[in-house]
Amino acid sequence: MNDKRRTVITGMGALSALGATTHDLWSGLLDNRSGVRRVPRLVESGITVTTGGEVDAVSPDNVDRDHEIANRAIEDALIEAKRDAAECGFIWSTGLDTFQMGPGGFVHRSAGRCFSNLSSSFSGPRRMIAAACASGTQAIGEAFRLIQNGHVDACVAGGSSVMLTPFYLIGFAGLQAVAIDNGDNPSLACRPFDKRRKGFALADGAGAMVLETLAGARQRGARVLAEVIGFGMSQDAFDLNRPCDDGAGAELCMRRALADAALTSEQIDAVNAHATATYSGDLAEAAALRKLFANRWCEVPVSGSKGAIGHAMAAAGVLEAIVAAQTCATGVVPPTVNLRDVDEGCELDHVIAEPRDVNAQTVLSVSFGMGGQNAAIVLKRVS
Amino acid sequence: MVYLVAGAQRGDLRAVRESSPEIWRQVRRYNQPVQLALAAAEEVISFAEDPATAAVISLAPCQPGSADLYSWGHVVTAGMSAGTLGNLRMNPTQTLHAVDNLALSAFAIAHKNQSYCLGLGGAAGQAWGALEAVQERLNAGLEEEAILIAGDQDAATDGAPGLGVALLFSVRPKPFESTGRVVRLVSITRTRERTRDVVPHAANGLAAFVSVVEAGRASYVASYVVPPQHTDGLSGVTIDLEIS
Numbered sequence: 001m002n003d004k005r006r007t008v009i010t011g012m013g014a015l016s017a018l019g020a021t022t023h024d025l026w027s028g029l030l031d032n033r034s035g036v037r038r039v040p041r042l043v044e045s046g047i048t049v050t051t052g053g054e055v056d057a058v059s060p061d062n063v064d065r066d067h068e069i070a071n072r073a074i075e076d077a078l079i080e081a082k083r084d085a086a087e088c089g090f091i092w093s094t095g096l097d098t099f100q101m102g103p104g105g106f107v108h109r110s111a112g113r114c115f116s117n118l119s120s121s122f123s124g125p126r127r128m129i130a131a132a133c134a135s136g137t138q139a140i141g142e143a144f145r146l147i148q149n150g151h152v153d154a155c156v157a158g159g160s161s162v163m164l165t166p167f168y169l170i171g172f173a174g175l176q177a178v179a180i181d182n183g184d185n186p187s188l189a190c191r192p193f194d195k196r197r198k199g200f201a202l203a204d205g206a207g208a209m210v211l212e213t214l215a216g217a218r219q220r221g222a223r224v225l226a227e228v229i230g231f232g233m234s235q236d237a238f239d240l241n242r243p244c245d246d247g248a249g250a251e252l253c254m255r256r257a258l259a260d261a262a263l264t265s266e267q268i269d270a271v272n273a274h275a276t277a278t279y280s281g282d283l284a285e286a287a288a289l290r291k292l293f294a295n296r297w298c299e300v301p302v303s304g305s306k307g308a309i310g311h312a313m314a315a316a317g318v319l320e321a322i323v324a325a326q327t328c329a330t331g332v333v334p335p336t337v338n339l340r341d342v343d344e345g346c347e348l349d350h351v352i353a354e355p356r357d358v359n360a361q362t363v364l365s366v367s368f369g370m371g372g373q374n375a376a377i378v379l380k381r382v383s
Numbered sequence: 384m385v386y387l388v389a390g391a392q393r394g395d396l397r398a399v400r401e402s403s404p405e406i407w408r409q410v411r412r413y414n415q416p417v418q419l420a421l422a423a424a425e426e427v428i429s430f431a432e433d434p435a436t437a438a439v440i441s442l443a444p445c446q447p448g449s450a451d452l453y454s455w456g457h458v459v460t461a462g463m464s465a466g467t468l469g470n471l472r473m474n475p476t477q478t479l480h481a482v483d484n485l486a487l488s489a490f491a492i493a494h495k496n497q498s499y500c501l502g503l504g505g506a507a508g509q510a511w512g513a514l515e516a517v518q519e520r521l522n523a524g525l526e527e528e529a530i531l532i533a534g535d536q537d538a539a540t541d542g543a544p545g546l547g548v549a550l551l552f553s554v555r556p557k558p559f560e561s562t563g564r565v566v567r568l569v570s571i572t573r574t575r576e577r578t579r580d581v582v583p584h585a586a587n588g589l590a591a592f593v594s595v596v597e598a599g600r601a602s603y604v605a606s607y608v609v610p611p612q613h614t615d616g617l618s619g620v621t622i623d624l625e626i627s
Contacts, residue, residue, distance in 0.1 A: 128504030130483035235491035371488025
């Protein structure tokens, strides 16, 4: 560990259903507020799922929406870090191809082409991560590893996703993964770990982080937001459509992240959970966290962000890591929005209804992707 | 040290179906790029010491999806025009065809592999980032073997040709299976070279690289300059090899 370079976050950018800045995201969560709502263009389309996490900052009629959403988050992160793209690597996920609604039907936009356009101003390495819902977390982890091992001094890492269209909503409804409208208040669509959970609310979004060496950040006089101290990944190697019931694959990646950080689970102060609000996903995640924390499982505050912003797929992991970084900086764990009655099997020390100030300094943030791909990072406050 | 141990290319699904029914049973529900990548992987994995502990690095196709998935896109467009979207139901198998890390996960399930796994997306030139990742992992001693798999197609329509490629690497100097020569991956260097000649394809660049390795008969040190059409359009890539 000693010969590896310490890696810190010096800039962040977020576009989510709660707004167009990291401040909007954080303050919305602290207010226990959901940005998930009924989306007029989905209502007009006549499909059974009309709620989602819409990003208002870029018009849905903008054919460059995939590029614009990503670029705004990236620019915000670079501005905060006072960094130029030309001096950074770029580890990013643009998720799946987008099929936006246009006047003549769907407009197909290649995720690969979007990545190529976004990456053109960066020096390299330029790696496009494809790890389904774990992509954002894996992008941060890969960037962390490249910096830690001396392959690059600074990276922009993160992900973006524009999938809030009938094309994908009908598909996810077929997999029984999204919450189908049933007259509820739309903002209650996504209820992680709750007895009444019915799946996630699909969302658009983007999250970006600037990562660099601690030594470089100090030399530049940059403000350090948090340190990345561990990264782990795993495959469930179990099933393409569902996690193993005991969360074994999830637990493995979390243990690898802790080992990488040279920590035990007793040194984790809080968790930003994947909290996807699917029936089997939440059960497996809760089981994995209980095994990880053993007899401390009811003492470690757990919070999930998808009740507030929906599931932004390739962006989800980095938006949640941004929340985890804010927790490191402030010590405050935000509530899991829409969680009221914890389901049997989902028992953890959930933060419900209002934020909890526990002076959290070391936070585990996890993501679990379709197909069984898992990623976890550990963030720590830098004094 | 990183050594190339085996390489395989598969471009004909009919041949997979007829000559390898067991592999076909495993891959038949996936889309063409994934089927071909996995079929190629099955060929090289027989040379691996332990497929369950090898690092797995997978490239998503630049032309993702399938004819079925794109037909679905037309159905949705028609449904939108007719106001009947609410009646549409999607076949869950076709949903799989949209997933970017499908080959990686399917490989992991087939071989009970829970090791390091990296899925890279369908942008031009990602193959060389994947090769760099192989080098980073094995040179750091994190794994002893790594498998790199890629599958792609010229278009996601019926009948478009596809290609799957798999490469197996080891930290031990084993002879490359098709030539009997030991092939050491010495270095991968990049230079700033912009080009507009890029043809995005996850597998073609790796296939061309393997063909050059297979043609090498004498002992020599070789520099393979990646042709511009196989790069990301932003940097030139040179791979130095030592063949003995």
